[in-house]
Amino acid sequence: MIPLQPPRRLIDVQIDDETVRVPEGATILDACRAAGKDVPTLCHGDTLTPKNACRVCVVEVEGARTLAPACSRKAEAGMKVGTGSERARHSRKVVLELLGSSVDLSTTPRAAEWTAEYGADPARFGADAATVEQPAKVDNDLYVRDYSKCILCYKCVDACGEQWQNTFAIGVAGRGFDGTISTEFDAPLTDSACVYCGNCVEVCPTGALSFKTEFDMRAEGTWDESRQSETTTVCSYCGVGCNLTLHVQDNKIVKVTSPHDNPVTKGNLCVKGRFGYGYV
Amino acid sequence: MSYDRLTRPLVRENGALREATWAEALDRAAEGFRRNVAEHGPDCFAMLSCARSTNEMNYVGQKFTRVVIGTNNVDSCNRTCHAPSVAGLSAVFGSGGGTSSYQEVEDTDVIVMWGSAARNAHPIFFQHVLKGIRNGARMFAVDPRRTGTAQWADLWLGLNVGTDIPLAHAVAREIIHAGLHNEAFIERATVGFAAFKECVEPWTLTAAEQVTGVPAAAIRELAHAYARADRAQLCWTLGITEHHNATDNVRALINLALLTGHVGRYGSGLSPLRGQNNVQGGGDMGAIPNRLPGFQDILDPDLRARFESAWGAPIQPRYGLNLTQMLEGMAEGEVTTCYIVGENPVQSEADSLACAKRLAMLDHLVVQDIFLTRTAQMADVVLPASAAWCEAEGTFTNSERRVQRVRKALEPPGEARDDIWILCELARRLGHDWAYDGAEEVWDELRSLSPQHRGMSYRRLTELQGIQWPCPSEDALEPPYLHGRLWESDPERRGAPAPFAVLEHSPPVDLLDEEYPLRLTTGRRLDSYNTGVQSSGFASPLRRGETVELCPEDAQRLGVAAGEDVRITSRRGSVVAPVFIDPALRPGLVFMTFHFPDDVDVNSLTIEATCPIAGTAEFKAAAVRVEKLVKAG
Numbered sequence: 001m002i003p004l005q006p007p008r009r010l011i012d013v014q015i016d017d018e019t020v021r022v023p024e025g026a027t028i029l030d031a032c033r034a035a036g037k038d039v040p041t042l043c044h045g046d047t048l049t050p051k052n053a054c055r056v057c058v059v060e061v062e063g064a065r066t067l068a069p070a071c072s073r074k075a076e077a078g079m080k081v082g083t084g085s086e087r088a089r090h091s092r093k094v095v096l097e098l099l100g101s102s103v104d105l106s107t108t109p110r111a112a113e114w115t116a117e118y119g120a121d122p123a124r125f126g127a128d129a130a131t132v133e134q135p136a137k138v139d140n141d142l143y144v145r146d147y148s149k150c151i152l153c154y155k156c157v158d159a160c161g162e163q164w165q166n167t168f169a170i171g172v173a174g175r176g177f178d179g180t181i182s183t184e185f186d187a188p189l190t191d192s193a194c195v196y197c198g199n200c201v202e203v204c205p206t207g208a209l210s211f212k213t214e215f216d217m218r219a220e221g222t223w224d225e226s227r228q229s230e231t232t233t234v235c236s237y238c239g240v241g242c243n244l245t246l247h248v249q250d251n252k253i254v255k256v257t258s259p260h261d262n263p264v265t266k267g268n269l270c271v272k273g274r275f276g277y278g279y280v
Numbered sequence: 281m282s283y284d285r286l287t288r289p290l291v292r293e294n295g296a297l298r299e300a301t302w303a304e305a306l307d308r309a310a311e312g313f314r315r316n317v318a319e320h321g322p323d324c325f326a327m328l329s330c331a332r333s334t335n336e337m338n339y340v341g342q343k344f345t346r347v348v349i350g351t352n353n354v355d356s357c358n359r360t361c362h363a364p365s366v367a368g369l370s371a372v373f374g375s376g377g378g379t380s381s382y383q384e385v386e387d388t389d390v391i392v393m394w395g396s397a398a399r400n401a402h403p404i405f406f407q408h409v410l411k412g413i414r415n416g417a418r419m420f421a422v423d424p425r426r427t428g429t430a431q432w433a434d435l436w437l438g439l440n441v442g443t444d445i446p447l448a449h450a451v452a453r454e455i456i457h458a459g460l461h462n463e464a465f466i467e468r469a470t471v472g473f474a475a476f477k478e479c480v481e482p483w484t485l486t487a488a489e490q491v492t493g494v495p496a497a498a499i500r501e502l503a504h505a506y507a508r509a510d511r512a513q514l515c516w517t518l519g520i521t522e523h524h525n526a527t528d529n530v531r532a533l534i535n536l537a538l539l540t541g542h543v544g545r546y547g548s549g550l551s552p553l554r555g556q557n558n559v560q561g562g563g564d565m566g567a568i569p570n571r572l573p574g575f576q577d578i579l580d581p582d583l584r585a586r587f588e589s590a591w592g593a594p595i596q597p598r599y600g601l602n603l604t605q606m607l608e609g610m611a612e613g614e615v616t617t618c619y620i621v622g623e624n625p626v627q628s629e630a631d632s633l634a635c636a637k638r639l640a641m642l643d644h645l646v647v648q649d650i651f652l653t654r655t656a657q658m659a660d661v662v663l664p665a666s667a668a669w670c671e672a673e674g675t676f677t678n679s680e681r682r683v684q685r686v687r688k689a690l691e692p693p694g695e696a697r698d699d700i701w702i703l704c705e706l707a708r709r710l711g712h713d714w715a716y717d718g719a720e721e722v723w724d725e726l727r728s729l730s731p732q733h734r735g736m737s738y739r740r741l742t743e744l745q746g747i748q749w750p751c752p753s754e755d756a757l758e759p760p761y762l763h764g765r766l767w768e769s770d771p772e773r774r775g776a777p778a779p780f781a782v783l784e785h786s787p788p789v790d791l792l793d794e795e796y797p798l799r800l801t802t803g804r805r806l807d808s809y810n811t812g813v814q815s816s817g818f819a820s821p822l823r824r825g826e827t828v829e830l831c832p833e834d835a836q837r838l839g840v841a842a843g844e845d846v847r848i849t850s851r852r853g854s855v856v857a858p859v860f861i862d863p864a865l866r867p868g869l870v871f872m873t874f875h876f877p878d879d880v881d882v883n884s885l886t887i888e889a890t891c892p893i894a895g896t897a898e899f900k901a902a903a904v905r906v907e908k909l910v911k912a913g
């Protein structure tokens with residue numbers, strides 16, 4: 001028999017100088033957010049098991065020798081966490097510099113803001129540090145892969161693989177510095193197992209994976225988030241009742257996301273829900 | 281083929297449709313209804329309400345039919361898919377909804393997917409199934425095809441099309457003979473066990489193996505796993521319901537749940553997965569001929585009285601016609617006028633040519649849709665509607681009975697209007713002044729009349745991201761599963777016992793013979809949808825058009841290769857389509873979809889044999905032959 005989860009207890013954690021109460025099993029990041037602290041994150045996804053790949057979220061835990069990744073370390077009762085210590089801030093600065101120099105972060109939400117906040121200078125490694133630069137892969141009408149923007153956080157691989165979609169169309173190819181996200185044999189998506197659910201696009205934190213509509217509009221210079229509205233509604237196809245957030249610009253749907261905390265969808269959709277709205 | 285949105289009302293003049301103003305189109309539509317009702321009485325009117333529109337639209341639509349016209353002839357495409365689930369479940373439990381929530385599939389021990397290609401047809405539901413499997417549940421797939429769903433199963437039971445009842449009976453017999461049935465539950469919460477036991481007795485594993493084609497050991501394993509599980513979910517889709525004896529099929533599955541007590545508890549239940557976004561809601565709102573809103577029986581005089589006083593109009597004390605009967609009524613000249621909202625029966629009905637012929641016999645046909653579908657092309661008046669899910673406010677109800685808010689994100693194109701506005705304008709022209717100030721007001725009227733929905737204010741639906749019915753109170757929530765009452769020890773609270781059904785095996789109507797030796801079954805592909813009207817709006821890299829799927833052995837025997845055009849012929853029609861080789865099929869089994877009716881009219885092959893209880897047609901089992909096309913010359 002598969003046991004049901006027992007109800008969770010609440011524990012007290014000290015974040016900077018404030019005590020917050022979170023359910024047992026919550027991460028330090030959850031506790032920080034409960035305390036209203038803004039800890040930067042890149043590779044953390046709220047619907048995925050943390051991979052702690054980027055280390056931009058590190059915080060100081062009293063009594064610990066090393067800095068702790070807030071996104072994956074569990075909060076413990078009585079834990080004392082410092083979110084803005086000199087050491088943590090310096091570490092985040094270096095992470096942002098290393099990432100910013102090798103990867104195009106121009107479409108990563110808040111990257112510019114954090115770079116400024118932490119005084120990071122990605123340019124200091126010179127132009128040839130842009131190691132992942134490459135042309136965008138446009139091989140179908142639904143979504144585009146622009147790996148110049150990829151920070152190798154593996155969220156897309158987890159979403160396509162065992163955590164959600166279970167299609168395993170993409171994985172990590174190569175090792176170490178040669179690691180990249182790829183289809184089998186680096187084939188075009190149209191020759192891969194991909195079923196175009198777009199769940200990888202949903203979790204990608206940098207815009208390396210994006211709707212073709214968004215990609216084209218950015219190229220034309222017409223993508224303007226300030227003119228977009230977001231409305232959550234229910235999909236018009238099968239009867240499962242998936243929740244869709246429609247991003248609308250000039251009375252046109254320009255992209256579709258899905259609320260991550262929804263009990264039906266949990267941030268995921270299928271090809272019809274994600275891309276099948278052309279008929280309206 | 282992709283369709284353009286309708287942006288202006290159309291009326292028929294000298295045989296052709298021309299653009300008109302709203303005032304003219306509405307006057308023409310209303311006048312036609314008035315004329316027909318005056319001449320033939322209210323039962324000459326039939327409404328097909330839209331399972332893709334909101335609950336609010338469906339509520340107003342059935343009210344229009346009952347109050348403005350004065351008949352109960354209202355139905356929806358529910359009839360073509362899950363009416364048997366509703367009929368079966370309500371006959372046993374008094375309520376037609378699936379009994380479980382999606383979350384329970386993640387928290388259960390055994391999942392049986394029976395006649396359901398959920399991996400492709402209900403992908404997000406299947407993610408819950410996958411979570412369940414990853415949490416340790418065993419999954420069984422019962423399907424004639426080794427589908428994407430079956431590939432995730434611990435065991436695939438590849439049965440012959442139309443042998444679900446023998447298989448279910450054999451599972452039941454095995455459970456009884458192994459002493460694995462839940463005697464206490466049967467004793468307390470059910471009736472009819474003795475007769476049921478007798479009716480399954482002939483279905484030994486060996487007998488069932490011969491008829492179903494499933495090895496005895498596999499049947500035994502399913503029986504033992506399902507019966508021994510602490511919690512088990514039984515889920516089905518159209519593989520069960522699109523048969524001439526579909527309600528019996530559903531009852532056969534429910535029998536298994538009653539036998540083992542796998543219903544009415546967290547993690548144990550019955551889930552029919554709905555094919556259209558609001559089929560559940562359409563029925564719940566009363567857009568069916570035998571139920572008032574809230575799934576309340578029209579024959580109950582007290583209930584009728586409540587609605588009559590709320591609506592200020594009498595309600596006919598008898599059931600109206602269902603979709604199948606409406607079509608028969610058209611053929612007999614008894615139904616002379618029809619109001620179709622967002623349905624495309626010309627392409628979605630079995631034996632499509634016959635359906636078109638019947639609609640052509642109407643005196644007056646009004647179609648309200650977002651596209652000029654084949655059905656709309658036949659109309660006297662076409663009313664351009666807004667797309668319910670993104671151009672209107674309201675609610676939908678999903679397969680787990682969760683009512684969720686639908687919101688307006690876009691302005692409808694041109695002069696297209698909200699469904700409710702159109703219905704109210706027609707009602708006004710026929711003497712009923714309904715001034716609804718938006719969808720929420722409609723919903724609040726429904727809540728005042730349907731105890732199941734009473735506690736679901738828009739505010740609460742928004743805060744809780746949807747609420748499952750029943751929800752009678754504004755400050756409490758019911759458990760996510762239905763029929764927990766069956767487990768009460770106090771007989772008073774336990775209520776009416778759930779009856780076992782005594783069922784006979786009845787093979788598909790369209791028999792195989794030498795002339796038609798292959799079994800055609802139909803279904804859905806991942807990226808396309810029904811008659812393709814909606815899904816043709818996006819360029820799917822997965823789409824390959826209509827094909828006829830054959831197993832490698834049959835293709836070889838027929839001497840045909842992948843991509844080659846072949847002729848597929850049934851006793852009713854004949855079409856040409858290219859071959860696709862699919863090793864997931866077994867010899868003798870052929871698969872097609874309805875997604876591209878403009879290219880290949882697959883429904884001209886299917887048979888209109890319908891379930892006498894629910895009216896659903898046997899889309900899943902036509903007899904066909906496949907022939908190599910002989911090149912001319």
Ligand code: SF4
Binds near residue numbers: 193
């Ligand atoms: S679209 Fe879906 S199937 Fe395709 S790579 Fe992304 S997650 Fe995988």
Ligand code: SF4
Binds near residue numbers: 181208
């Ligand atoms: S493509 Fe996006 S989600 Fe995938 S590894 Fe790169 S940055 Fe992460």
Ligand code: FES
Binds near residue numbers: 052069
């Ligand atoms: S966000 Fe925590 S390690 Fe990347």
